[in-house]
Amino acid sequence: MMEASDIRSRQALGAFNPALAVELLVRFIREEVTKVGFQRGVLGLSGGLDSAVVAHLTARALGPENTYGVLMPYRTSDPASISDAQLVADQLGIRTILVEITPMVDAYFERFPDADRVRRGNVMARMRMLVLYDLSAALRALVIGTSNKTELLVGYGTIYGDMAAAMWPLGDLYKTEVRQLAEYLGVPERIRQKPPTADLWVGQSDEEELGITYEVLDAILVELVDRRLTVEALVRNGYEEALVRRVAEMVRRSHFKRRTPLCPKISSRSIGHDFRYKRDWGS
Amino acid sequence: MRFTIALAQIRSVLGDVLRNLAQHLEVIARAAKQGADLVVFPELSLTGYYLEDLVPDVALELARSEVVAALREASATHHVDLAFGGVEVSEDFRFFNSAIYVSQGEIIHVHRKLYLPTYGMFDEGRYLAPGDILRAFDTRLGRMGMLICEDMWHPSSVYLLAQDGAQILLCLSAGPGRGVRGETKLGSVEAWETITRAAAQAYMLYVVYVNRVGFEDGAVFSGGSVIVDPFGRPVVSAPMLDEAVLVGEVDLQEIRRARTFYPLLRDERLDLVLRELRRIYAQRYHLSPYDGGF
Incomplete structure (x- = not known):
């Protein structure tokens, strides 16, 4: 889509160290789950990249014996989603539960x-x-979310839907970084190669819906959010102004979801105003 | 003089002083068995870090606190000095992020954090009052100075303690880890390595840096506690992220050796610093000689 920005995105994201990130995220999940009295995690396993990575981290x-992957196909879901989800579960030896959501x-x-x-x-x-929340109660397992920083920032998720979770282990990693994590963790090639999709209807594609590739989107978000550069500065650096403004606007308009x-x-x-305590209060 | 310092790289329970006290007592007993003469805990070791509205609930009146009394007793029983962190409430009901030094059952010195980070992921200035005194102090183990985390990012703090004769600089820290672009270490851990070594080398003193570990609401404290000798060499280093109680030996003769090689403190020009600071101060605040300027 934009070759120049593509190159810049890799520079901006720098030498991301997946081993170090995994080290932190595994400790994050372990400590934040166990210190509030839980031993188990439950997550929706879609057959896609993000949930595969979260399954790896949670396991x-x-x-693996404390990690539950829940497969929840709808009749229009891609049949490959189930087999890919199962592939990850088999690879990790985690437990799976199949719940068809079609009738509901x-x-x-x-x-x-x-x-x-x-x-x-x-x-x-x-x-x-x-x-997931019903099984959370049944299994005494915390719901581990699979949202990543890119989709959280642009609001590409359903509030109280896929965004609902006790924690978002990938919430500070851009999609392009999640891909590097997936490769480092050994997520199967076929899952890493398929185009990202919410799989809510046939042929749905993240990048088509967003109108931008993740490489370019992440590069813009890094500049705007992490480096706090202005839209004007990005335009001076060669980004297309309309695109940058659209991304900035997606971030602002979706803030309510966060x-x-x-x-x-x-x-x-x-x-929400002046009753201020951390969630980890007393733990 | 040679003695042994224990780095108590622990995780604290947010807002539960009694559970944290129990952990302190357990660590002190363990460190004493390893021969420690001084145990140094992290910043706010008795309370946890992101206190927000818990500040008044966990605050201690140092003179009357049973928690402090228990730690004083432990120092006497085990013959070990202690430096630990907590919230201190003053007579006029200000709350301070304080480091407390206890020796042989008595409080020898209290340092109130001077620089309260209130930006980015930090919000201390909203809940706490800044200290306004910085002093080195004498102990049975030598002359020490204490700083708390952000204090150390102001080189003037280290400078003042060195000029005040500190031989051992204790820095109690709750430093959050961030930055996953390094070869093996978090960016924040590398930054702390740089400033602890630089401080030791520039002033030829021991730096004892103790950082906590564990998560609070997703923020991780990255550990990496260390004793750095007056030549800038690590004596003992704790791992990143894991709890650890490690001891290292300090030899005050090393300070003499370092200062013989590099007599930088001898050559320090306090008069020059004062003159120029007075000028800068007067200019910055537009003071006339009448106001105490030139």
């Missing part, structure tokens, strides 16, 4: 038969959330 952190999703849309594919996609994502719900301030101490 390393908690042990279709039952709901009998009430709204004209719903468009975005609504259907959101309901699928939230149905999977429902399954925050807890708004709460009014009417008392002397209010949640």
Whole structure:
């Protein structure tokens, strides 16, 4: 798409050290799960790259016997998704649970038969959330999320759907960095090679929907977010202005998804305003 | 004089002073068995770091605190000096991020953190008051100075303690790890290696850097505690990220040797520094001679 930016993206991302990142993320999962009294993690295993990487990290952190991969196909899901998810589970020796979401999703849309594919996609994502949180209670396992920094920053996820989790181990890694992690961890080649997709409808593609490749998107996000450069500075460095502005706008408009719900301030101490404690309070 | 210092690279429980105290007592007993004469804990070792609204709940009145009394008793029982971190509340109800030095059952010195980082991932200035005194102090083991984490990023702090005669600089830290672009180490760990070695080498003193480990809400504290000798060489280094209690030997004669080779402190021009600082100070604040300027 933009060759010059492509080259710059690799420079901007620098010599990312996947071994060091894995070391930190494995410890992060282990410590943040166990210190609140849990031993197990449960995650949605889609057959895609991000959940494969999170499965690897969780299996390393908690042990394969404490890692549950949940396969939740819908009737329009790519059949390869199931076999790829199973491939990862077999590779790691983690437990899998298959929960077809087709009957639940279709039952709901009998009430709204004209719903468009975005609504259907959101309901699928939230149905999977429902399954994961139910199994979380059943298995006494924390839900380990699979969202990465790129999609969190541009809002390419369903709030209270695939974004719902106890933690996001990949939340500070761009998609291009997740790919490097996948290679380092030995995620099967076929999973690493397939085009990224939310798989909510046939033929869906992240990069087509976003209108930008992950290489270019990550390069722009690194400049804007990590390096705090202005849109003007990026344009001076050769990026296409309309593209940079569109990315900056995606970040701003999706910010609500990254925050807890708004709460009014009417008392002397209010949640979200001046009642400030870390989640790890007391642990 | 030679003696042994233990680096207590621990993780603390956020906001649970009693559990942290129990851990301190256990580590002190263990270090004493390894022959330690001094055990150094990280910044806010009794409370954890990201306290926010927990600050008043975990604050200690040093003179009356039973927690401090338990640590004083441990120092007497085990014949070991202690440096640990906690929140201190003053008579006028200000809260400080303090480092407390205890020897033979008594508090010898308290250092209140001077520079409270309030930017990026830090928010200390919102909850805590800055200290405004920096002094070296005498102990049975030599003349020491204490700094807390961010203090050490202000070279003036190290400079002042060195001029005040510190032979051993203790830096209690809760330094978050970040940066995964290095060969083997986090960027923040490499940065601390640079400044601890530079401080030791520039002032020919021992630097004892103790950083905590563990996660708080996703932020990791990266460890890498170290004793650096007056030539800038690590005496003992703790691993990155893992808990560890390690001892290393300090020999004050090494300071004499280093300062014989490199008499930089002898040659220091305090008069020059003061003159120029007074001028800069007067110019920055537009002071007339009448105001204490020139």
